Amino acid sequence: MRPNTKGGVPLKVVPGSASQTLSYEISRSGGLDLLEVERRVFPDGELLVRIKDEEEVSGEEILVVQSTPYPQERNLMELLQLIDSSISMGAERVIALVPYLCYSRQDKRFRQGEPLSSRIVVDSIFSAGADELITVNIHEEGILRGKRAKSLRAEPEIGRYFSGKLDDPLVLAPDKGAIEIAKAVSKEMKSDYSYLEKERNLETGEISVKGEVNAEGRDVLIVDDMISTGGTVIEAARISESMGAKRIMVSCIHPVLVQDALLRIYSSGVERVVSTNTIEREVSEISIHELILRELVR
Secondary structure, three states: OOOOOOOOOEEEEEHHHHOOOOOOOHHHHHHHOOOOEEEOOOOOOOOOEEEEEEHHHOEEEEEEEOOOOOOOOHHHHHHHHHHHHHOOOOOOOEEEEEEEOOOOOOOOOOOOOOOOOHHHHHHHHOOOOEEEEEEOOOOOOHHHHHOOOEEEHHHHHHHHHHHHOOOOOOOOOOHHHHHHHHHHHHHHOOOOEEEEEEEEEEOOOOOOEEEOOOOOOOEEEEEEEEOOOOHHHHHHHHHHOOOOOEEEEEEEEEEEEOOOHHHHHHOOOOOOOEEEOOOOOEEEOOOOOOHHHHHHHO
8 A cells, every 4th residue: 555644645755864775665665756865064064955856845745764863963953954855845744754763761850950852852853844753662752742743663573573583482671671572572473571670780880680581492582672782681691591591682673782782792692683774773674664654554
């Protein structure tokens, strides 16, 4: 089925530089036009984007696809410019698809004087002219409240990817915060799930993971919404190995993977790391384009 917005007008896809592969997959699978974008960086580092053909935008409903991982400020500015350009060229409606929404973890004020950075980002997307925002597994859905915005869940995509590929699988949440993710993945795989408990040393900031799991002779799939430094999943892998796991796999929705995180994870005994392409990395083997297309045809 060809995706349409509620107005019944076929969407056209404007690709951001951080989501080029996903943009292409949405365009190809959905039978949607993929528009061409020019980008220019000035000597002082400022960015300028331009959607090339005004006739392709005027009167159309536009899907701007741009994730906002590092460098967050550059990718966010490109997103806002693409939205504004679509509006200025006469787009009838603009949907901002931001698979990974930067600053979404800054959703609370812990000390006086701190900003709600997540709300600033969401507000800026709508201020630029977006009519609707779609993101994926946002850290806190409350920041979308009162907006025409939705956070999709990508856990079933991970479950479908691994179904039939593991031997007597155990889906493992590395901490209590990831229990619902493990539960959703295991449901798709028709397998067991379990969880560990994470503790943080308030003085040193070091993280330790504790617990026991029934991993003897089984393939363990450690799942989380996001992997940044990799510390938590490394500890979970260590415990899984000590409990007799046959093989250890790791999967996440948002592969932030800062610095040498991926190398450290593999060095801990993990056989494979696989993520979705909300952020396009070398491990992004699970595409969310079908998840997006299902949402667009509703």
